[in-house]
Amino acid sequence: xxxxxxxxxxxxxxxxxxxxxxxxxxxxxxxxxxxxxxxxxxxxxxxxxxxxxxxxxxxxxxxxxxxxxxxxxxxxxxxxxxxxxxxxxxxxxxxxxxxxxxxxxxxxxxxxxxxxxxxxxxxxxxxxxxxxxxxxxxxxxxxxxxxxxxxxxxxxxxxxxxxxxxxxxxxxxxxxxxxxxxxxxxxxxxxxxxxxxxxxxxxxxxxxxxxxxxxxxxxxxxxxxxxxxxxxxxxxxxxxxxxxxxxxxxxxxxxxxxxxxxxxxxxxxxxxxxxxxxxxxxxxxxxxxxxxxxxxxxxxxxxxxxxxxxxxxxxxxxxxxxxxxxxxxxxxxxxxxxxxxxxxxxxxxxxxxxxxxxxxxxxxxxxxxxxxxxxxxxxxxxxxxxxxxxxxxxxxxxxxxxxxxxxxxxxxxxxxxxxxxxxxxxxxx
Amino acid sequence: xxxxxxxxxxxxxxxxxxxxxxxxxxxxxxxxxxxxxxxxxxxxxxxxxxxxxxxxxxxxxxxxxxxxxxxxxxxxxxxxxxxxxxxxxxxxxxxxxxxxxxxxxxxxxxxxxxxxxxxxxxxxxxxxxxxxxxxxxxxxxxxxxxxxxxxxxxxxxxxxxxxxxxxxxxxxxxxxxxxxxxxxxxxxxxxxxxxxxxxxxxxx
Numbered sequence: 001x002x003x004x005x006x007x008x009x010x011x012x013x014x015x016x017x018x019x020x021x022x023x024x025x026x027x028x029x030x031x032x033x034x035x036x037x038x039x040x041x042x043x044x045x046x047x048x049x050x051x052x053x054x055x056x057x058x059x060x061x062x063x064x065x066x067x068x069x070x071x072x073x074x075x076x077x078x079x080x081x082x083x084x085x086x087x088x089x090x091x092x093x094x095x096x097x098x099x100x101x102x103x104x105x106x107x108x109x110x111x112x113x114x115x116x117x118x119x120x121x122x123x124x125x126x127x128x129x130x131x132x133x134x135x136x137x138x139x140x141x142x143x144x145x146x147x148x149x150x151x152x153x154x155x156x157x158x159x160x161x162x163x164x165x166x167x168x169x170x171x172x173x174x175x176x177x178x179x180x181x182x183x184x185x186x187x188x189x190x191x192x193x194x195x196x197x198x199x200x201x202x203x204x205x206x207x208x209x210x211x212x213x214x215x216x217x218x219x220x221x222x223x224x225x226x227x228x229x230x231x232x233x234x235x236x237x238x239x240x241x242x243x244x245x246x247x248x249x250x251x252x253x254x255x256x257x258x259x260x261x262x263x264x265x266x267x268x269x270x271x272x273x274x275x276x277x278x279x280x281x282x283x284x285x286x287x288x289x290x291x292x293x294x295x296x297x298x299x300x301x302x303x304x305x306x307x308x309x310x311x312x313x314x315x316x317x318x319x320x321x322x323x324x325x326x327x328x329x330x331x332x333x334x335x336x337x338x339x340x341x342x343x344x345x346x347x348x349x350x351x352x353x354x355x356x357x358x359x360x361x362x363x364x365x366x367x368x369x370x371x372x373x374x375x376x377x378x379x380x381x382x383x384x385x386x387x388x389x390x391x392x393x394x395x396x397x398x399x400x401x402x403x404x405x406x407x408x409x410x411x412x413x414x415x416x417x418x419x420x421x422x423x424x425x426x427x428x429x
Numbered sequence: 430x431x432x433x434x435x436x437x438x439x440x441x442x443x444x445x446x447x448x449x450x451x452x453x454x455x456x457x458x459x460x461x462x463x464x465x466x467x468x469x470x471x472x473x474x475x476x477x478x479x480x481x482x483x484x485x486x487x488x489x490x491x492x493x494x495x496x497x498x499x500x501x502x503x504x505x506x507x508x509x510x511x512x513x514x515x516x517x518x519x520x521x522x523x524x525x526x527x528x529x530x531x532x533x534x535x536x537x538x539x540x541x542x543x544x545x546x547x548x549x550x551x552x553x554x555x556x557x558x559x560x561x562x563x564x565x566x567x568x569x570x571x572x573x574x575x576x577x578x579x580x581x582x583x584x585x586x587x588x589x590x591x592x593x594x595x596x597x598x599x600x601x602x603x604x605x606x607x608x609x610x611x612x613x614x615x616x617x618x619x620x621x622x623x624x625x626x627x628x629x630x631x632x633x
Contacts, residue, residue: 241485248492258458261465264488268472271495278502285509361580362571365564375563381579381594389580400506404499 250408251333270330274404277328277343281400328403332411336418341407343395348373348406350391352380354414360387363413371406372399536588540616542608549596550575550608556616558589566591569615573608574598 242260246252249263329342337354354360368375373393380389395401470476470484473491477483539555552575556562563582570577575595583590 258462362567378582
């Protein structure tokens with residue numbers, strides 16, 4: 001239940017209310033806070049964030065996130081909400097639904113008052129429920145001024161498709177307002193037809209989950225011609241979302257929904273791996289710097305202590321010696337080439353397959369030099385229509401490259417060569 | 430999901446035989462999609478509402494967050510890299526070590542070219558391993574107008590063995606001795622240039 005209470009929709013119009021709520025952390029917002037905070041132990045998080053949204057603070061949520069990787073999914077709610085998310089405006093604006101009037105304060109407000117999303121000046125806000133479609137002014141949140149910075153976490157987008165899980169309906173039914181559940185009230189709350197009939201469609205959906213097929217007759221009877229329009233719009237919106245998801249993935253393949261989702265899954269896993277890898281690198285780097293700093297100060301301080309320099313009290317060094325083996329793997333595909341990069345500790349294995357057009361060894365080896373990778377072994381050549389190479393390399397001491405960077409650079413180099421080279425080599429061999 | 434109802438109705442009304450195959454395929458397709466959506470949902474930690482549209486939204490948000498996180502971390506890494514002084518030292522050490530190893534094992538530098546067939550040659554080069562020597566070799570090959578059809582490079586105790594089957598791109602037939610001479614020339618120049626680089630204390 002707590003999930004639904006926390007995950008509300010942010011109404012930019014009630015920013016003043018938000019700030020009010022923030023300023024006085026009264027009983028209502030913190031109630032919800034505490035429940036989550038207890039599970040998270042990030043008590044001072046929300047209070048801090050709006051004061052200092054610098055990157056330094058961002059490290060903590062990452063650590064939290066990384067440490068809590070396997071825990072309850074809800075435990076990530078606050079750390080993520082307290083980050084400053086630059087929303088990719090270009091995608092969302094095309095949907096015309098972006099309530100784009102937030103400011104940093106609003107962002108902070110939205111995130112800090114995680115439980116107080118519902119900041120419309122009505123009793124509903126007390127319940128910390130997400131704003132429902134049948135509230136008096138949902139349309140306002142869409143037609144807000146364009147051009148202003150985007151919302152941090154855009155749950156408002158969900159308003160466009162006002163699906164209410166069954167839980168919501170029960171909650172709403174308990175309201176003293178007379179806000180009615182959409183399924184029962186066909187002419188709900190004078191809202192535009194967008195939500196009205198869309199609700200029917202969605203309720204149909206949720207009914208599908210719970211009571212498979214029983215609602216069929218009832219819904220058929222209730223369909224009006226409006227339904228088709230809203231249903232179509234809903235589909236269009238859904239398709240747009242799929243397309244947006246597709247654009248975020250680096251190498252999208254087919255254009256159908258299943259593969260889009262599949263690519264997204266792979267990409268999320270890859271991003272998780274990259275973040276973890278970067279974290280390890282940063283830690284190693286920091287630890288190395290600290291060690292060298294310590295050594296320098298010690299050399300300066302006491303030359304006689306040569307023997308004791310290495311054995312330190314159990315303060316910092318224990319943190320530094322992370323014994324985690326770094327390993328990552330990712331693939332990148334482009335139209336004509338495919339790159340596979342695997343890193344284990346300090347060994348990088350790169351597999352490159354490209355359509356026979358240019359001999360790319362030169363460029364690849366230049367890139368490897370640039371990336372400070374020491375070639376141990378190379379094998380490959382022309383196989384039928386393709387050039388295929390396998391590079392075994394070692395990372396030079398002190399360099400911190402990560403898989404994603406290698407793969408991206410490599411595929412860029414190869415593709416660039418592709419574009420640059422005229423197709424004259426097709427006659428050879 | 431209204432679509433599901435519509436399609437079922439259609440299928441029931443129309444001829445069952447032809448449509449049923451499609452129905453099965455369609456059901457499987459939808460099942461596949463919903464399975465994948467479930468997987469996506471399981472990956473994303475922030476879940477608002479539990480339906481198809483919002484899971485896509487949440488996924489998009491999550492991906493953006495992750496991208497931002499990785500960007501922040503990589504910038505941090507770059508900063509740290511800029512301020513650290515460790516990287517200068519190891520390179521000099523490597524080079525000295527390499528020379529030492531090779532002489533110890535008795536591996537000699539060598540260039541050997543043999544003609545396979547017309548314009549095809551098998552080139553074998555043993556050279557002292559240094560940073561960027563592979564690049565220089567490939568550049569040399571390019572310069573000579575060779576296209577490498579099969580390449581193999583191994584490194585062992587400070588030496589690098591480069592063996593490749595090449596053929597001349599430009600059609601002019603070169604003699605084996607010529608090639609050997611040219612390559613040895615190039616290797617010598619590589620060596621001297623890299624030695625001077627070491628003396629000057631520059632990196633490649």
